[in-house]
Amino acid sequence: MNLRELCKLLEAKMHCCEELLEKEITYVCAGDLMSDILMFSEPNALLVTGLVNIQVIRTAEMLDISAVLFIRGKTPTDEMLELAKTKGIPLLTTDHTFYLSCGLLYEAGLKNAPMKTDKNELKY
């Protein structure tokens, strides 16, 4: 699913990097604790979060996250938008709840982003 389709599915608005609307998303990782998110190892994933601060963008940058979706009408700050534009990370917002957002994405066939186990294996 590309970001254009994802925006339609979640009635989401894209706040920057509109040139990346055709970018394909395969995996999703979700959470409000960035250290939990940093366990995910697959690039080109969508990060779904209710946390709104600059470290969300930093985390996305480190993990090569394709786009960040903020749930329940939360909007990124100007500072976050500036950094996201510099790093080429699209920021999206939806009015849907966390659960519904994830549910719709799962139903649409997006996969759970795998995590690396302590045996260095990918756990899906």
Added chain:
Amino acid sequence: MEKGKKPVSKDIKHEYPIRGMDFVAAGEASSNIKHTLQLIGFAPAIIRRAAIAAYESEMNIVIHATEGTLKTTISPERIEIIAADTGPGIPDIELAMREGYSTAPDHIREMGFGAGMGLPNIKNVSDEFTLDSTFGKGTTLKVVIYNQ
């Protein structure tokens, strides 16, 4: 080699000062490290592992210490990151390595950190992991990632 001349190291060395509790600048050093690795041309998977190790280490200094440094030594074969801080130190390293264990206060958790996954995650992405800490003085973490 001529007598008296030291061998020239081709390692690329950088040092980044990190300030405790500076959540605005937090991540900038790791971002620079990632950028350097991209410029050198390491594979994306290697860069991602190094970036995660650097960022988690940087956040640990920001959250727990008064000040510290991230030092990187990069060669074609390996990426070494040393995070050293003056701070409270870790009283029980075994406990700190346990997934989910965190001493971060609530206001840190509200900012999205202190999940107790930082150190285990750094260990997960690294090939060598050495953690030394003196209670009341500070902590030094050395991480090596091989380019393979």
